[in-house]
Amino acid sequence: MNSDYSSDEMMTIAASRALTNKDVCFVGIGAPSAACNIARLTHAPDITLIYESGTIGTAPNILPLSIGDGELCETAISTVPVPEMFRYWLQGGRITIGFLGAAQLDKFGNINTTIIGDYKNPKTRLPGGGGAPEIASSAKQIYITMKQSLRGMVEEIDFFTSFGHGDGSDHRKSLNINTDGPSLLITDLAIWKPDPISKEFTVYSIHEGVTKQMVQDNCGWQIKFFENLEVTKSPTELELKTLRDLKERTQRANSRKEDN
Amino acid sequence: MNSDYSSDEMMTIAASRALTNKDVCFVGIGAPSAACNIARLTHAPDITLIYESGTIGTAPNILPLSIGDGELCETAISTVPVPEMFRYWLQGGRITIGFLGAAQLDKFGNINTTIIGDYKNPKTRLPGGGGAPEIASSAKQIYITMKQSLRGMVEEIDFFTSFGHGDGSDHRKSLNINTDGPSLLITDLAIWKPDPISKEFTVYSIHEGVTKQMVQDNCGWQIKFFENLEVTKSPTELELKTLRDLKERTQRANSRKEDN
Amino acid sequence: MAEFLSLNEAVSENLKEGDTVCFEGFTHLIPHASAHEVIRQKIGNLTIIRMTPDVIYDQLIGMGLVKKMIFSYAGNPGVGLLRRFRDSVEKGWPNKIEIEEHSHSAMAHAYEAGAAGLPCAVFRGYLGAELREVNPNIKTVICPFTGEELTAIPSLKPDVAFIHAQKADKKGNILIEGILGVQKEAVLASKRSIVTVEEIVENLNSHPNATVLPDWTVSSICHVPGGAHPSYARGYYKRDNASYIEWDKIASDRDGFKNWMKENVLDVGVEVFQNRIKNLIENDNE
């Protein structure tokens, strides 16, 4: 067991463990990208990673800084035009896991990355949805990763950028959305799964060294816990080394570029 | 002047003369393909030839036997998937001339290549429309080439495979078809253009050595002639040599393959 | 995840009596060997789909394995009509197949929509064309912005797609180069797919934007050199035009057809294909 790791590292590694060789992941930049590549470099070498820039089956040696980095194309099985990516690959139902982040998230996995405040006169204008609205409905399952905070995990989001379970229970089905929706939330403190009936994100596993109170203190809604609450295993030496090596390679590659 | 040529050769060469460097032609196999390539090899070296197999800007050294011959791809600027060909290139309105043939043709340029007899119980089942229904509506202009016969040029076609001018005059516009439609008919005996008002194909030029009576004898409807009827210039030495060389190269290439 | 199988196993595992199936290839890369294997296994009652049904569809129809055909151009390219198809439609021999007829643009759009997971394809088609009077699967939708009436047809979603490609790598990724037709769309639109290939290589080493089907989009891969003959495979062998011309004569009468099928399809195995291309191998010095 290794206790010398950050909560960020724990989050990334916990997310990587949820992925398998059979998954076809639509990967966003940041924590999802790191998690997917750790999975690929450890227990799931045959996982398929797809970035919305059109790169299919990439195996980057360093983490891309943007979804369109050259590294993604050079290591891909094929790079297709962006319209094809969204038509044949996402809408075509070929993605098993869509990885999303959130500026605001509610307990039903609904996500806001559009605005804080009012849409017409926003307090803060965020980047917007990008691929998320259709990833949320077309990927078979949605995994969400984010660091917990009272500002981020809220009772009510300001804008429904992408639909999770709506008001919960069978709200998705009632809108003819036939995919599973958010089925996993991995934060820096815990792993959450939707309650089978209400679809409310419920704490399933708490990362080693974290208390229930810490999870609640960093979440804006009243939390529920599954009965048989588990403890997330700390990162193994291999997981940690793989993640750190990847980050170091990435940093080295980027700084070398600037030194030239 | 050279009078030692066939009416087939005259037809192909007359058709080639109607093409310019600025044209983007959607080419069918047979006489259209020969005409387009003669134009390219004589007065219109910059003409763009597109075959529905997805080959854009081809310059075949021999005539293809099918629309998907390897020669077309090897000499093309680019070869695109067939759905893209029909979406971006034909439906996108980028084709200036669509070249069509016909099993049956009426005086308004409507074409049948589907059946002789009744659709459900045909006397003769023909190949069908292929690309023609949308070529007829999406290409800016339609050129038709066919050998004249009473069976082929009829008062009433058995099936509207592709729409020409319908019942004539503004019938196209009334169906929201905004392209010009059939604007030229080149047969082995004459060149025809639509009457500006009625849109009925009217003889514009008779090939040298052909009489009005011969044109009428090989056409199933009562023909009209333009007032200042012209005589189609016989093939020049260059045109004839280019056509015959092309056919000879084609034959040689094909027979060589069988000799192997 | 693609399995490497013999063609015999791949066909019997993936294709069932009554299935809807396409064998795609646009002049180039037509999967002849696969169609012959289906004929040997006598899998019948099929609905067959193809933009340009030619010799292999004439054979499937003549052998009585077809219930219905969805198509846009039924001819022997560069030669003429399809005699077994005509005999079925005109005279009902060996059975009268049902036909659903479209244009090329419609079929290409319908495969594309199938690959895109949509229930229908929307395009500008059939303006003034009579097919819309005889094919109930041609309908319309109105553009909610311009009011234009557009054409809609159901997307194509076959049970099984057969294609032939140049290469697979050891993992099962498939490379197609040259005239691409609708093969990628056909595979992505279908529930299952069987790909015969000329060659299995360590790495595809392909252009980044080349047409590659990842291994997990394909059901079975079969190594069948020459499997497109008398169609061609760019980089491997040329089109056997003589065979296409001969077909017109072979198919011209019922007995001649049956004898030819017995001798050249039923009584032989898939291995004959690699002999058939021996004199057609592409030669760079030529």
Add this chain to the structure above:
Amino acid sequence: MAEFLSLNEAVSENLKEGDTVCFEGFTHLIPHASAHEVIRQKIGNLTIIRMTPDVIYDQLIGMGLVKKMIFSYAGNPGVGLLRRFRDSVEKGWPNKIEIEEHSHSAMAHAYEAGAAGLPCAVFRGYLGAELREVNPNIKTVICPFTGEELTAIPSLKPDVAFIHAQKADKKGNILIEGILGVQKEAVLASKRSIVTVEEIVENLNSHPNATVLPDWTVSSICHVPGGAHPSYARGYYKRDNASYIEWDKIASDRDGFKNWMKENVLDVGVEVFQNRIKNLIENDNE
């Protein structure tokens, strides 16, 4: 037929005050030099379209040349938010731009439909998403076969498209390789198009299925080595990540922004781009 022009001439001939214009590039091949030329020529009142507006759109907005933006993700990739865009939307400086906001899938479909000559794109989109409440250009059509409610948005048909590509041949055919984005669609959907290229070569000698825009689909071609910087051009130079990170600071206040624009855009010419990539040239030995 494409004309070879200087970028200065190409911009003044093709782009007019009030036009609808897109500068496309998906991380790769973003036409920075073209946007800077438009800024120097002070062509304003523009409707700008882009899936992923980033630095150049921040610059166009900050310089007051934009009336409206149609987009799906407005961020500085890998860095953060767009400060000039935010200042316009949140505080109205230098003017409050109008926005029409979509998803990536919607924008990609809308370019594709524009290239395909259709009035609208039909897809499965925005299920449960709130953008459909605030964007009146998101409507529905019903599939006439299944009854499914599908999404429709107007196709994109800009007046002018700007893209950057690796190569043009002497005739004017354009080659794009690597991450392709929506550039081909953007050019085919637009009335006019300007392509800056790294290199003009005798022959493209490209893969048969490479992405090539024939010369007659393009209005003007300009030879601008480095014209994508700080974006990258596969085979030529790498992405200048440091510049993207710097931009966040430069754009953080109005005066700093204006000074930077004067010094690095207004007071210089297109020739600066080839110097900016000197330390980023791709090196095969690396």
